[in-house]
Amino acid sequence: MIIGAQLYTVRKECETTEGLENALRLCSEMGYRAVQLSGVCEYDPCWMREKLEKYSLVAPITHTAYRRIVEETDRVIEEHKIFGATYVGLGSAPDFKKCGCDVAVLDRVLDSLEPAVEKIGAAGLKFMYHNHNMEFSHTPDGEVVLDRIARRFPAAIAGITLDTYWVTAGGGDPAEWLTRLSGRVDCVHFKDMVYSGEDQAVRMAPVGKGNLNYRRILDEGEKAGVRYAFVEQDHCYGEDPFDCLNQSLDALRALGAKD
Secondary structure, three states, X not given: OEEEEEHHHHHHHHOOHHHHHHHHXXXXXXXXXXXXXXXXXXXXXXXXXXXXXXXXXXXXXXXXXXXXXXXXXHHHHHHHHHHOOOEEEEOOOOOHHHHOOOHHHHHHHHXXXXXXXXXXXXXXXXXXXXXXXXXXXXOOOOOEHHHHHHHHOOOOOEEEEEEHHHHHHOOOOHHHHHHHOOOOOOEEEEOEEEEEOOOOEEEEEOOXXXXXXXXXXXXXXXXXXXXXXXXXXXXXXXXXXXXXXXXXXXXXXXOOOEO
C-alpha cells in the first residue's frame, strides 16, 4: 500500500497551474510519491506528465466530473493514459444526496454511467466511485446503498474509493468495510475524525489526531488489496493544509505504512 496525497486537501493552492506545480513540489518534498488529482485547475495532460516526472510523482487516480465521464469518455481515457493514471474517479454523483435515499434516483445515475464504465474497463482502466456518508443508508428492502453500487459493475472494471471518515460518519466501521469490499478498494481515502471541544462538533483531523483505529485500518487495507491510500482533509479549520498532510504522513509512517 502506497500512501499518497489527495490534492483536494490543498485545492486553494491548486487554482492555477503555477500553484498546482507548487503543490506537487511540496508534496514531493514531504516524501509523498503519489497524488490524486482532485479539486485542481484545468491542466494539459502532457504538462501534467512532465511535472509528475519532474517531482518523481505518480498520479494514478483523478476525480473527474460526472458530465465528462459520461459525455467525453474517450477524451477522458486518452488524458488519463497520457499522464499514466489507471483509475478514473468520480468524487460524487449528480443528486448524490438523493442517491442515498431514493433507489430510483440511484439506479438512474448508475444506468447513465454504465456505458462509460464499460468503455473505461475495455480501455484497460478502472472506474472508481468515491463514497460519502449517505451511501450507508438502506434501501426499502434493507440493502446498504454502497453494497448496491458495488454489485452493479464487475470488480474488474469498477471499484470503490472507500473514504474512512465518511464510512464512520455513515455509521460504519472502515476496517470492516475494507474487508467487505475486498478486491474493489484499489484506492482509498484516509482522514481522521475527532470531537472538537472548540465548537462541540465532529471534525476532520490529520491521521493520528482523531479516534479512528488506523492500525487496524492499515492491516485490513493490506488484506483487501489496497494499492494506494490517499491522505485527504476536506477542512483544516485554520491549520495549514500542507502541514496537515505532513502530520498524516508522519503518523502513517510511524504505524509502518509505506510512502
